[in-house]
Amino acid sequence: xxxTKTTIWQANSKYNENRINPxxxxxxFFELTEAAEVLREGGLVAFPTxxxxxxxxxxxxxxxxxxxxxxxxxxSDNPLIVHIADINQLDELVLPYSQLAKSVMDRFWPGxxxxxxxxxxxxxxxxxxxxxxxxxxxxxxxxVALALLRLSQCPVxxxxxxxxxxxxxxxxxxxxxxxxxxxxxxxxxxxTGVGLESTVIELEGERTIRILRPGGITEEQLxxxxxxxxxxxxxxxxxxxxQPRSPGMKYTHxxxxxxxxxxxxxxxxxxxxxxxxxxxxxxxxxxxxxLAFSERIGKYEADMVIDLGSEKQLDEAAQRLYAALxxxxxxxxxxxxxxxxxxxGIGGALMxxxxxxxxxxxxxx
Ligand code: AMP
Ligand code: MG
Numbered sequence: 001x002x003x004t005k006t007t008i009w010q011a012n013s014k015y016n017e018n019r020i021n022p023x024x025x026x027x028x029f030f031e032l033t034e035a036a037e038v039l040r041e042g043g044l045v046a047f048p049t050x051x052x053x054x055x056x057x058x059x060x061x062x063x064x065x066x067x068x069x070x071x072x073x074x075x076s077d078n079p080l081i082v083h084i085a086d087i088n089q090l091d092e093l094v095l096p097y098s099q100l101a102k103s104v105m106d107r108f109w110p111g112x113x114x115x116x117x118x119x120x121x122x123x124x125x126x127x128x129x130x131x132x133x134x135x136x137x138x139x140x141x142x143x144v145a146l147a148l149l150r151l152s153q154c155p156v157x158x159x160x161x162x163x164x165x166x167x168x169x170x171x172x173x174x175x176x177x178x179x180x181x182x183x184x185x186x187x188x189x190x191x192t193g194v195g196l197e198s199t200v201i202e203l204e205g206e207r208t209i210r211i212l213r214p215g216g217i218t219e220e221q222l223x224x225x226x227x228x229x230x231x232x233x234x235x236x237x238x239x240x241x242x243q244p245r246s247p248g249m250k251y252t253h254x255x256x257x258x259x260x261x262x263x264x265x266x267x268x269x270x271x272x273x274x275x276x277x278x279x280x281x282x283x284x285x286x287x288x289x290x291l292a293f294s295e296r297i298g299k300y301e302a303d304m305v306i307d308l309g310s311e312k313q314l315d316e317a318a319q320r321l322y323a324a325l326x327x328x329x330x331x332x333x334x335x336x337x338x339x340x341x342x343x344x345g346i347g348g349a350l351m352x353x354x355x356x357x358x359x360x361x362x363x364x365x
Contacts, residue, residue: 004181004182004184006176006179006180006182006184006185006186007035007184007185008172008186008188009032009034009187009188010027010028010031010187011028011031011032011048011144011187011188011189012028012189012190013142013144014143028147029147031187032144032147032148032151033151035148035151035187036148036151036153037152038184039056039058039148039152039154039156040058040152040153042057042058042061042063042064042067043057043183043184044056044057044064044067044071044182044183044184044185045148045183045184045185045187046161046169046172046175046179046183046186047144047148047158047186047189048188048189048190048192049083049140049142049145049158049192050111050112050141050145050193051112051192051195051196051197051215051216052169052197052322053161053169053171053172053175053186053192054083054145054156054160055068055071055072055158055159055160055161055179056148056157057157057158058152058157059080059082059124059125059128059155059157060124060154060155061125062125062126062127065080065125065127065128065157066127068080068158068159069127070182071179071183072159072162072163072164073163073165076130078130079128079129079130079132079135079136080128080136080157080158080159081136081157081158081200082124082128082136082138082155082156082157082158083137083145083149083155083157084137084139084156085139085146085149085150086150087105089155090105090137092123093119093123093124093135093137093155094118094137095117095118095119095120097117097118097203098203098206099206100205100206100209100226101115103226104201104203104225104226105139107225108217108221108225109138109139110140110141110146111140111141111216111217112138112141112194112197112198112199112215112216112217113198113199113215113216114136114137114138114198114201115136115137115138115201115203116134116135116200116202116203117134117136118133118134119132119133119134119135125157128157134202136200141193144187144189148187160197161178161179162175162179163178166178166255167254167256167322167326167357168196168197170192170195170319170322170323171190171192172186172187172189172190174323174326194215194315194318194319194346195318195319195321196321196350196353197213197215197216197349198215198217199213199214199217199218199222200212200213200215201222207228208229208230208231208232209222209226209229209230209232210232210233210234211232211233211234212234213234213352214233214349214352216346218345218346218348219231219233219348220344220345254325254353254356255359256326256328256329256333256336256357257329257332258289258332258333258334258336259335259361260325260337260338260354260357260358261277261335261338261358262337262340262351262354262355262361262362262363263337263339263340263365264340264362264363264364264365265364265365267295267296270296270340270365271296271299271300273337273363273365274292274300274337275301277335277337278290278300278301278337281334286335287304287332287333288302288303288304288333288335288336289302289304289305289306289331289333289336290304290336290337291306291308291324291328291339292306292338292339293307293308293309293311293339293341294307294308294311295310295311296339303331303333304327304331306320306327308320308321308324311339311341311342314341314345314346315345315346317341317350318346318349318350321353321354325357338354338358
């Protein structure tokens, strides 16, 4: 791939579009205007959102969208999520939708929830939808992302800004580690919020919400907001036979370079198992790593032990997960054991990502 120079724009995550004069807002506005111009001209721009960093391109421009697939090394049958700044942009992109869809948008947008809707023909590049009759759309809840989307005045296709198969980026540095020289620029807005990707849902009729991918909006939040609705979870294919409705779910995502195994059981059993495994593998002169919660972190000795925070604060663990997986990679750790956690709340998405990173390897002890 031809190397281009990747521009780094700075933008404060507390950026306030409505207050251009004071403090450094003016400089942020200048930088964001430049980034938006690059987007409009067909360039690839990585930007912070409240989930992870996204790699954006004008969703109407096939050449620009093809650039995303190329830069990421992403399979072309995995559709991209389209980001908009305002619900008024929606009608041009999708066919008429249900009242349930409208209520879900009203409740959760802007926010980490992607809704799959029937696409309006010929409005978006067919590469975005991977030729599906539907498109996944969301309004992100991040001032920098929203400002960029408004200034660019185009729907922006944006998957996570990592090379495919690598953990999603939660810092600008992660984006540069993966994509420096192959994208036009990146807006550095500091660490992202949730740290995991958006929840992807599809609506069936006026009553059913199907979760295609767990993420930033939890199942509990959906149930609470729509107590009358039937909430289903798409079954994931482990063996590749069953075709998941969300094409991306069939790929091994978020994998660290070392072998990762998730260990589930009572605290004492998990500790003994992991400790024994570390000793065994260290004898083979392999570099070992443990990913654990603060409650038990002192129990482990390995080449690298990373604390995800308290298991009572899983939102913090979600923020830390991808950076931790990248740290193991950088240190060349070859075998990693991760403690399992509760699937309640954001724990559902967290376990989904950890288990995926482990290629479904869970050991029950
Ligand atoms: P990423 O862009 O890496 O966050 O991944 C986007 C996820 O949304 C993938 O799992 C896609 O398969 C899923 N997705 C995007 N568009 C659609 C769609 N039209 N129908 C079903 N799933 C979709
Ligand atoms: Mg991704």
